[in-house]
Amino acid sequence: MAERLTDEQVDSLIAILRKDVPIDTKVQYVTAVKSAIKQHNVPESCVAPLFDALRAASSSQHSALVNAGFTALNHLITRLSRQEPRYLVKEAKHTLSLIVEKMGDQKDKVRALAMQAMGTMYIHVPVDAERFVRNNAMVGKNPRAKEAEDADGMVRDAAKSTVIDLFRDAPNAAKSDLKKQLKNFKVRPAIEQAIVKELAPTGGVKRELESRPESALSSRPNFSASVSSMASERPITPMPETKPDPVEPSYVNTQRELDDIFKDMFQWFEGRETEQNWLKREESVTKLRRLNAGNASSDFPDAFVAGCRSLLDGILKAVNSLRTSLSKEACNLVQDLANTFGPGIDPMVELLMQSFVKLCAATKKIASQQANATVDTIIGRTTYNNRIMQHVWGACQDKNVQPRSYAAGWLKTLIRKEAYHKNHIEHSGGLDLIEKGIKKGLNDANPGVREKMRSTYWTFATVWPTRAEVPIKLGVITSVYNIYHSSEARYTNPAGDNVIPRCIASLKQNAPSSPPKPSVTAASPRPVVPTEEDNTVMPESATPTTPKPLKVYEDPFTAEEAQQPTPNDSIVDRPVLEDKPVNETTANLSRAPAEPNASPIAPSSPEKARQNSRLLDSGIVRVKAQTLDVHGFRKLQSLIRGDGTGSSKSSPAPPPFTDDKFDALLVGLFAYLESPLDGLSPEKVQDVKAQVLATIKLLLKKHQDRFQPHIARGLEALLAARARYQARTHIVSGLELLADELVAIGDAAEILATMTRSLEKLGLDGDGTAINGNNNNNSSQCRSLSMGLHILRQLIELHGGAAAAADSTTTAFVPTDTEVAGLTALCARCLESAESAVRMDAVQLCVALHARLGEARFWDAMRDVREDPKSLITYYVVKRQRERGEGPVA
Template sequence: MEAKAAELLAAFKNPNLSVDSKIAYLSSVKSDIKQKNVPEGAIRPVFETLRLAVGSQHYSVLGAGFSTLGHLLKRLAIQEQQQWIVHQAHSLYPILLERLNDPKERIRAQAASIFTELWPFAGNEVEYHVLEVALVGKNHRAKEMSMLWLANMTKNHGLLFRQYVPSLVSCLEDADSAVRDTAKLVVIDLFRNGPARAKSDLQKQMAARSVRKSIANAILSGIGLGSVEPETASSTRPISRAERSISVMSSRSHAMEQTDDEMEPAKNRPASRAHRERPTASAPAEPPIVNRPRTPAPTPAPQQPLPDEDGLEPFDVASARDVDDLVRDMLPWFEGKESEENWLKREKNVILFRRLTRGNAPHDFSQTYINAVKTLLDGILKVLNSLRTTMSTNASLLIQDIARTCGPRIDSMVEIIMQNLLKLCSALKKIAAQNGNATVEVVIQNVSFSIRILQHVSFAVQDKNVGVRLFATGWLKALIIRQAHHKSAVEHNGGLDLIEKSITKGLGDANPGVREASRSTFWTFYGVWPERANVIADTLDPKSRNLLEKDSSNPNPPSKGAPALPAKSPAKSRSALQEAIAARKRAQMPSRPESAQPTFAEAKQPAPASKSTRSVPTGAPLSSLSSAPMRPGMKPRRAEISRPATADPYARRPESRAQSSSTQSTRQATTSPRAVRSKPSTPTSQAPLTAPRTRPREPAQAATTKGRPKKLDLSKSKSHNDLMAASRARSDSNESLANQPSARTPPSRKLPQCIGGPTFPCLSRVGKPSP
């Protein structure tokens, strides 16, 4: 056989030899290989000849060469000369890779079969050339043939394909449709009966490489995982739920049952409060606890859709290492600032982490998942504060999912989460602000209570942004409902005072919407702490308290329960206050002579007896005004109604009349009216020097009666002709002044300033006949 092997090699090297002659030589050697052992001296020439035959351009020579190569490998295996196969295979790999790309499918299949024959002897090298060179290359035929070879080797020879899943998934998005179809069929064939771990790996790889939904749905449906498309999910999800791991679903439901009493979800809270009612609670406190939770608590739950509502498929992992690998792949995209290159990846990673949160990772690998949240929290908050509304919304939903799923396990992260959420609530975009509001409520309802959370809410009540203050009323309500059966945690840390101050601040807010929302929060507070609520109500003005009692959240409205405040209009209330003030002024009128006004005289009618008590002598002059000169043409004043006692500044001088008569004979005439005013002594009750400037009054009459009018009718005290005569008798004024001062001027009182001016002498000192 060594001679035949040498002749065969020479024939294939001879370019002048015909193809038929070459095929004849090759067939003769093939027959010897099938029937006899191959000596070691013939192995090398035969492999060299077969390499030339496989690389020939003639398909007849190609077919004969593949056939002979297959028999040779089998013969050497029978002869247990595998080392020759391993050694000589190195020269065959490049030729076989070329034939995997042959236009004829039969040649590609023969090349794949040679790889199959070589795999038992050089498995690593064969897998490298087929699955790491041909499968990831640029030739679509080689890719297609490599995937078929992988499926065949996995099915018939037990090849472990997990490390080649990324390459398979990449082919699902290949530009060639034949490669995509072949990859889809191969993936379904490989994973249909595969373990759950392999399916989880496939699902993760498809999500990471953004496989189009149509292909992903077909694959997931084919392997029994359902589809991620909402329309398909409605029909396939019931089956996939049944086939999914029972432990995952049971653990999730068990976790929700354990935290049911603690967290008190919105939908179940009314019933749970009815069953767990405090025996010492008063009757007014019961209705707010039962009815009021429906305002704050159910709000976040409908806003956060469940997996069945938003079409987000849970993402299950097989081990904690899968979670770590996933986080490791995500982390680089969250570094630095948001840009056009990384924002799309950030959004996809946030959605993928939401799916992971809804999967089995938070329950089966709890500690690993919490560490992943801590690692990615900074990046999640960057996405939360993004100006792209869709990204911010996805981050808000992710935080809601984390809060609902983990509950108190994220207490250490609540502080930084609340700071960023409050910043989001003050955003100008309404959608972003509403997302922040819903997320804060979900966080408050699911995490453990701490005074820091209440302080954040208290600061929000005082925020300058009206929207934040309005949101804060709902957060307060959620906190009150959350801690209704754990009141000691609030009372022992000073939280109750913060809640009370916040509600008081909200009830007095400048914005009517905030005030209205604060009334609803007040009645929720009233249901838990009625005594403290009554203290708040007592500090309100009547109008605010009336609106508070008329609020629809009041469990005991005024028409049914406790009486409301009297229905007084503001106008009537003000008029009653004015009447009280006027009555008080009238009671203090005797001590205020300077406050005499016509309005007081009209309000108080004098008694008839006040006029009968006048004992003024008819012959005596009544006042200095009676003898004062009058301007020509001036009509006499009409008699006025009697004024109060404070109308006359000399009303408190009872001795003025006696002094007037006693000093008339003893006093000497003075040449100047100013001297007369400077001599009298100061009386015990002297009118203020700052009294209003008015006409001088008659002191004698003021001493006789307190109810006399402020101004006298001149016609009653002196005839009009005498007054006119007195005004013209300017030359006799000195004589008149000598006879009048004692009767005109009180001995112990300075006269008011003269109103006559420089032209007329002082009206109070114009001379008139002695009595």
């Protein structure tokens, strides 16, 4: 145990440090003093000379003496902080300058000691410590010692973390001032955004949109639009969704800050749009969307709505801009406001509806669709008033087709929204306008408008069933008759049982009858011809006559599967825009749970099973012949999934093939995968190979237990297929994923033997020499080598100790000495390759082997490798250990 410090010992230390003696002697004296400081209090008479001696040692040119001296000085500061802090006050002036200097030292250990000493000094002399840090460290040229905006990455991270910690619990006014200072000092935008995001207020959570309860109308299955019975049978293409793009939320801390943001925006919306201000307008609109997504709409809703209302003229200028990005962003802003505040934007609805209904007639399709979505959102989220209905009625009479077509959707939204508050519409004259709008749409000259308005009519009929026959009384006979005619077969609504018979009866009463024919005198008698056409409605049979089966013998993989014949309808003259029962299946599905007596789905028939078996045999033959195309592979995949078996979920069909068929199909697929397919164009080859790969993955998913005998063959096929594609080709990732799955379920010893043997062949040129930097001209072999090394690395990692620890039933795979010798020899040859990808994969395999074998066994096996590759391997081994927090492997 060290003795207590004495004045003679301190004087001896000062004398030794001043003499020209060996450095080891000086270090021994300093170490002895450090031991005494750690174990005993320091006498008062020794404090001042001891500080001088240790400061001199810490300023030496020899690193060993500096390390010992500065460590002892740190212990002395710690000892005096507990023993008598007033000594630190006396020595702070000379000691703090040394500590600040050491904060910029190149060694991490010295910098850590300096920061610890500075922390101790700050506790007792805070004013002096802050002054030295601010005046010396912060203005110095050493990036390791300062904490400000600087080009050095460490400085930026330290500055960002410090500012965040300082202002995390600061008041909102201070955070707002910080944002201004960051802009004034032109701090990098990335750092500014990170700081602002971390200091975002936690209380202002974005409130959820107020969703109305789901009505009976919206809970019903979605019915398709009416389909024209003439022209093409192609279904109507739905309009693309126009949901607002999500934005990154922005947060404000005070209402004054929010007001300043609005104040800064006004200048960009003044006057006409120019090349100088349109980008600022777009940025301002995006800023408003970000504020709405942040806490402005929840913490300061009144101020935010008032600011948007004062900026409404500028927002409408942006909406009507000819620049698509600006107009789209402004439309998204209005949609966000309507979704967030709902009735809160009622004072702005009149001006918004005027602008957006007008914009719906724009020739630019994107602007028109955005305006339609915005009007629909406004109608669905804000309070109903008669002015909204007037705008919709005006759109129904517009000379352009687009507003008239959109008006049908707006009417439907309005009817569904007010379904439980009908008085609002009935007492303000809105119901008459809805009827007039529907009549206008059903009589429109454009077929698309009529189709959409028919769907609106049925929504109207479910809410006001007694008014559903109004269009007939007003003279809209032909079009409405088509609706009723198709509805009896496809649609049932809550009021339909009463509405449809009354409407049909009204139709019969209003239908014009043919005039009586004049009688003609003739010599010969003629049969009596009825003078009036019989319009009696006769009920048709609900069950059509079953057609006779028709067998068509054709190759199932060269043509699309024939559709089932449909029963013949009665021969009648069908109107041009008659609705077809395309939603009959949907309606039946919606009523299925309510029908307890419904018959179960019939299981698959033997005929269907035999047909699937023939299809599978035909597919296997074509796979073996390598003539199956992309569509054939998709049909084969549907058979493997069981989609073509005709079975239900409750009684799934058995697999359509036996073990022999499975083996034949899988072997054929592997051969197909590695074949070059020279007879096809490169684009078609890649498409076919992608389908082959998808089929193999599907077989692996459905029948993993049958794959075990074919894993080695499959990996060889993957090596051959990988040789034909560059690393950035999309199919390469699929090959690697399939290889990883095969390795995970395969036998480790068998895979290792197969892959090592295959890669040894790939690792040699035609004359038997190893591939190296001088004769490596075969890029395809290098790609296969890279793939094989990747497989071996996955094998070592997946079947190693970590996998065995995760699964108690799995035994860790330990390579034998012979296998290790083969692997290390392969790695040694690949480390000399001129292809960088091969060298990198070899290094990764060596790292995995090191983790599996241990330090001694691995380096003993790699003793014949040159020093340069060994250094590279060592670097990646240490990097892996640091990333995973592992210690050195024994």
